[in-house]
Amino acid sequence: MTTPTKTGRNGAAAGGSHPLRQSRVRIGEKSIETILVVAALISIAVTIGIVVALVGPTADFFTKVSFVEFLTGTSWTPLFAQKEYGVLPLVVATIEVTTIAMLIAIPLGLGSAIYLSEYAHSSVRKTLKPILELLAGVPTVVYGFIALQMINPILRDYWPGDRKPDFQNALVAGIAMGIMIVPTVASLAEDAMSAVPNSLRQGAYALGSSKMQVSVRVVLPAALSGIVAAIVLGISRAIGETMIVTIAMGLISDQVRYNPIEAMMNMTTYIAAAGSGDVPVGTIDYDTIFAVGALLFIVTFALNALSIRLVRRFREVYE
Amino acid sequence: MNRNLLRRRLLAGSALLALALTAACSGDGDSASNKELSGQVKVDGSSTVFPLTSAASELYAEEQPKVKVPVGESGTGGGFEKFCNGETDLSDASRGIKDKEKAACEAKGVKYGELIVANDALSVVVNKENSFVECLTVDQLKKIWEPKSKVKTWKDVDPKFPADPIKLFGPGTDSGTFDYFTKEINGEEGASRTDYSPSEDDNILVQGVAGDKGGLGYFGFTYYEENKDKLKAVKVDGGEGCVEPSVDNAQSGKYKPLSRPLYVYVSDKALEREEVKDFVNFYIENIDEVVKEAKFVPLTDEQKKTLKSEFDKLGKA
Amino acid sequence: MTTTTVPARAAGSVSLRKQRTRPADLAFKLALQACLLIAFAFLVSLIVFAVYQGWPRLDSRLWTDMPTSRISRIDTAGVQSAIFGTIWVITATAAICLPTGIAAAVYLEEYADNTRWYNRLLELNIQNLAGVPSILYGILGLGVIARGFGLGFTVITAAITLALLVLPIVIISTREAIRAVPNSIRQGSYALGATKWQTTRRQVLPAAIPGMATGSILALSRAIGEAAPLLLLGASTTILFNPDGLDSSYTTLPIQIFNLIKQPSEEFHQLAWAAIVLLLGIVLIMNSAAIFIRNKFQKRI
Numbered sequence A: 001m002t003t004p005t006k007t008g009r010n011g012a013a014a015g016g017s018h019p020l021r022q023s024r025v026r027i028g029e030k031s032i033e034t035i036l037v038v039a040a041l042i043s044i045a046v047t048i049g050i051v052v053a054l055v056g057p058t059a060d061f062f063t064k065v066s067f068v069e070f071l072t073g074t075s076w077t078p079l080f081a082q083k084e085y086g087v088l089p090l091v092v093a094t095i096e097v098t099t100i101a102m103l104i105a106i107p108l109g110l111g112s113a114i115y116l117s118e119y120a121h122s123s124v125r126k127t128l129k130p131i132l133e134l135l136a137g138v139p140t141v142v143y144g145f146i147a148l149q150m151i152n153p154i155l156r157d158y159w160p161g162d163r164k165p166d167f168q169n170a171l172v173a174g175i176a177m178g179i180m181i182v183p184t185v186a187s188l189a190e191d192a193m194s195a196v197p198n199s200l201r202q203g204a205y206a207l208g209s210s211k212m213q214v215s216v217r218v219v220l221p222a223a224l225s226g227i228v229a230a231i232v233l234g235i236s237r238a239i240g241e242t243m244i245v246t247i248a249m250g251l252i253s254d255q256v257r258y259n260p261i262e263a264m265m266n267m268t269t270y271i272a273a274a275g276s277g278d279v280p281v282g283t284i285d286y287d288t289i290f291a292v293g294a295l296l297f298i299v300t301f302a303l304n305a306l307s308i309r310l311v312r313r314f315r316e317v318y319e
Numbered sequence B: 001m002n003r004n005l006l007r008r009r010l011l012a013g014s015a016l017l018a019l020a021l022t023a024a025c026s027g028d029g030d031s032a033s034n035k036e037l038s039g040q041v042k043v044d045g046s047s048t049v050f051p052l053t054s055a056a057s058e059l060y061a062e063e064q065p066k067v068k069v070p071v072g073e074s075g076t077g078g079g080f081e082k083f084c085n086g087e088t089d090l091s092d093a094s095r096g097i098k099d100k101e102k103a104a105c106e107a108k109g110v111k112y113g114e115l116i117v118a119n120d121a122l123s124v125v126v127n128k129e130n131s132f133v134e135c136l137t138v139d140q141l142k143k144i145w146e147p148k149s150k151v152k153t154w155k156d157v158d159p160k161f162p163a164d165p166i167k168l169f170g171p172g173t174d175s176g177t178f179d180y181f182t183k184e185i186n187g188e189e190g191a192s193r194t195d196y197s198p199s200e201d202d203n204i205l206v207q208g209v210a211g212d213k214g215g216l217g218y219f220g221f222t223y224y225e226e227n228k229d230k231l232k233a234v235k236v237d238g239g240e241g242c243v244e245p246s247v248d249n250a251q252s253g254k255y256k257p258l259s260r261p262l263y264v265y266v267s268d269k270a271l272e273r274e275e276v277k278d279f280v281n282f283y284i285e286n287i288d289e290v291v292k293e294a295k296f297v298p299l300t301d302e303q304k305k306t307l308k309s310e311f312d313k314l315g316k317a
Numbered sequence C: 001m002t003t004t005t006v007p008a009r010a011a012g013s014v015s016l017r018k019q020r021t022r023p024a025d026l027a028f029k030l031a032l033q034a035c036l037l038i039a040f041a042f043l044v045s046l047i048v049f050a051v052y053q054g055w056p057r058l059d060s061r062l063w064t065d066m067p068t069s070r071i072s073r074i075d076t077a078g079v080q081s082a083i084f085g086t087i088w089v090i091t092a093t094a095a096i097c098l099p100t101g102i103a104a105a106v107y108l109e110e111y112a113d114n115t116r117w118y119n120r121l122l123e124l125n126i127q128n129l130a131g132v133p134s135i136l137y138g139i140l141g142l143g144v145i146a147r148g149f150g151l152g153f154t155v156i157t158a159a160i161t162l163a164l165l166v167l168p169i170v171i172i173s174t175r176e177a178i179r180a181v182p183n184s185i186r187q188g189s190y191a192l193g194a195t196k197w198q199t200t201r202r203q204v205l206p207a208a209i210p211g212m213a214t215g216s217i218l219a220l221s222r223a224i225g226e227a228a229p230l231l232l233l234g235a236s237t238t239i240l241f242n243p244d245g246l247d248s249s250y251t252t253l254p255i256q257i258f259n260l261i262k263q264p265s266e267e268f269h270q271l272a273w274a275a276i277v278l279l280l281g282i283v284l285i286m287n288s289a290a291i292f293i294r295n296k297f298q299k300r301i
Helices: A027-064 A067-072 A088-119 A122-137 A140-158 A170-194 A198-206 A211-222 A224-240 A243-248 A267-275 A284-318 B003-025 B050-063 B076-084 B099-107 B138-145 B176-186 B202-211 B221-226 B247-252 B274-285 B287-294 B301-316 C023-057 C071-076 C080-111 C117-129 C134-148 C155-179 C183-191 C196-225 C253-261 C266-297
Strands: B043-045 B090-093 B112-121 B123-127 B135-137 B167-171 B197-199 B215-219 B231-233 B235-237 B259-267
Touching (some): A027 A284, A027 C080, A027 C134, A027 C196, A088 A170, A088 A211, A088 C023, A122 C196, A122 C266, A140 A170, A140 A243, A170 C023, A198 A211, A211 A224, A224 A267, A224 C134, A243 A267, A243 C253, A267 A284, B043 B050, B050 B090, B050 B259, B076 B099, B112 B274, B112 B301, B123 B202, B135 B138, B138 B167, B138 B176, B138 B235, B202 B221, B274 B287, C023 C266, C071 C266, C080 C117, C080 C196, C196 C266
Parallel strands (some): B043 B090, B135 B235
Antiparallel strands (some): B123 B215
C-alpha cells in the first residue's frame, strides 16, 4: 500500500500533482486484468468444448437415423446385430428413476428444510445443517454399492408376493439417489425460506396462528419460487447421475419398461457403458454415445436455466 | 609383485569377469534377466483374456518391478482398434482378427504375430437347484437365444421340462464372449434376443443365475470354475453327444462348438523394445502357471510347441 | 421463532395465554423431525455397514499392496496404485482449478461491470456449467482432451477434466467469499492510494481466505470422489504401478472401487468395502474441515 507522503485535501495519493486526477494506469494493472479475464473465459471454452465434442458425432448420427425414429422408437439396441435406434427406453428409465428419487427427496428435503428454518434453535441448526451437508459429500459410487448390497437385499427379503425385485432394478437405484439428493433440495429450500422476511411470520403469529400454520401457509408460499428451484435442481441432478444407476439399475434397453422392480438402462448408463467399452471411433455405434449425450445435455441445460431463473426471482423479491 | 604385473592381472581378471557376465546375461530366453529393465508394455483388448494377461503382468512385476504393464479391457474390438492405431503393444483377443481389422492394421503399417495362449470353454450354466436340465443341443440353445425368440418358459425349450419361467443372463454387446457365442449358436455375430439381462459385471451374471431358480446364463470357463459351488454347468450337444465343459474336453476339442482359442497379438514394432520382448517371453515361458492362476484351460503340448515356434519366428522378423 | 405478544385490546376473546398445542401441530413437528432423522439414520447406517463389511481388510495392506485380479492373491492385495493415483491426479487438479477459479472469481467480482451483457453471459454460463452432468465432462475429456489434444488416458487428462468439472464450484464459492468482504475495506484501501490490484491482493483476498478455503476444499473433495468422467478416460485398466509423471497411466480410488465391485467373489467385495471406508474417511474429513472453517470465520468481519 502506498504511504501518502503528502496528503491532499481528500487524502489523495502522493506523487500526483492534482489530487483529483486519476493516476496513470500502471501497465502491471492492465496485464493483471487480462490474466483474470482469460481465466474467466476458460469457462466459456469449456461450454464450447462440450458442445463441439457433441456436435460432430451427433450430426453424423442424424444423417443415418431420423429424428423421429430416435425420439419415438421404443427399442434401443445399437450394439446388437439387429440395430434399433429408438431412445425411448433410455428416456423412460431416466424419468422413472428420477421420479422415484424425487418422491423420496422432496418430502425428506422439504421437511428437513422447514424444520431447520422454522423450528430448530439456531444452535441446533448449526450442528444439524452441516451433518446434512455431509450426506452430499458421499461419493456416488458408494451410494451405488450400498444400493446393491444393503438396500436391495432388504427389499428382496421383505417384498410381498412371488415376484421379487431383480438383482438390479429402478426402485433401489431411485431410493439411493433420492437420499443423495436430499441435501441439495434441503439446502436450497432452506435458503429460500430463510430469505422470507420475519415480518410476514410475525404478522401471522400476531393473528394467532400456530407454527405449523405459519410454516405451511405463510412461509412456503412466500418461498415458493426458491423451493421450486430447489426441486428443479434436484431433478437435474437425478437425471445426470451416473454411478448409482450404472451399478444398481441395469443394462437392458430392448424395450420400454415400466415396472420399477425390473432392471433397465437409462441415458447416463448407456453413455458410461458404451463409452468405456470397445466401440470403434467413427462408426454409427460410436455416434450413439454422443447423440444420447446431446439429448442429456439439452434436457439438463433447460432444467438448469429454469432453476437459475427461479432462484433469481426469489432473490429479487426480497432484496 | 611389481605394478605392471598387477595391472595386467587386474585387467585380465576384469576382462574375464566381463566376459562371464555377458555370457550369463546373453540368454534371451531367460525369464529372469539379470539386467533391470524399465519402460511400459501397453496391453488392451478382450475382457475374457484379461485375467490371463493380468496374471502374467502381476507375476512379471515380481521379476521386473520397473516395467509397467497396464492391461485394459475395452473389449476385443476396441483392443484391435487401438492396436492397429499403434497405441498398444499387445492386443488380447477372444476371437481371431477380422478381415476389416486386418485391413486397418495394414493401412497403418502395423505388422503383428498371432499367439494362442490358452483355450476357453464357454460355459452355459443354470441354477444349482435346476434338476431337469442336463444337456442342451445347439438347436435348443439357438431357440432360446436367437433374435426375437419366443421362449419364455423351460417348457418352450423342451416339452419334457416344467413350465417354470426362464430368466436369461449373458455378457453385454461389448464382449468378445458375446460375439463368439452369438456367432457359433445363432450363426451371426451380434445376433441375439435383446430381452435378457446383459451385464459387463460377471459378478451380476453369476449372482443372477445363482439367485433365480429358472436362471440360465453363459460366460467364460473361468467364471464358472470360480463359482462351481453356486452354479451348474449344462452339457452341450454339438452333434456328437452331450459334452460338459472341462479342461480335457476343451483341449481335445470334444466340447463343440463352444471351445475356442484365446489369442494375444504382438506388434512387431513393439517387439523391438527390450521390455516388450522380455515380457512376451516371460508370458510364454510361464504360460502354464499363468493359465492356472487365471483358471483357464491350458494349452495342449501341440499348441505349446506352436506357440514357441511362432514367437521365435516373430523374434527374428 | 417466538410468538410476539400483542397487548390485549377491546372486548373479545383475545387471550394472552399460549394456546394449547393442537395434536395436528405436534404431529407435524414430529413428521419434520422424522425427515431429518431418516436422512441422518441413512448416513450413519451407510458408514456402519461399510465399516462392518470391510473390517477384515481395514489394515495397512490397503496402502502397501497393489491390486490384483487373481483370487489366489487377494489376501495380499491392496489399492496402493489407486491411492497414489488419486494423490497425483488431485494434486494436478488443484494446481489447475484453484488459480484459474480464483482468478475468474476475482475478475467477475472486482473488475467486471455487471451491466454489460457479456459479463452477465459469463455468469450465466458458469452457473449452467455447475449443473452439467459429470459424465458429459467425461465426453469432453474423451473427445477434446484425450483424443483432440492427443494427451491420451493419462494423469494430466484426468486432472484437466476434473479441474474443469469442479471449476464452477470454486468460482461460485470464491465469488461469495469475496462478496462478503465489506466494501469499507476496499474503500479505505483506495482512499490510501492503492490500485485495484493492490487492494484486491492485499486486502480483499486475505479477508476472503476462509470462504475460499471452504469452497476449494469442497471442490477438491468432490473431485476425489468422482468416477463417472474417468470411466470414459481409461478406467478399465489394471494398473499395478504408481504414476511417475503427468503422462503416466493411472487409476483412482473411486475407479478401483468400481472395478472391485464388478468382480464376482466376496473377497474382492470385502476389499472394496475397505477401500470405501478409506475414501469415505478422506472425503468426510475434508468436508467437515471445510464446514468447520466456514462456521468459525463466518461472523468475524
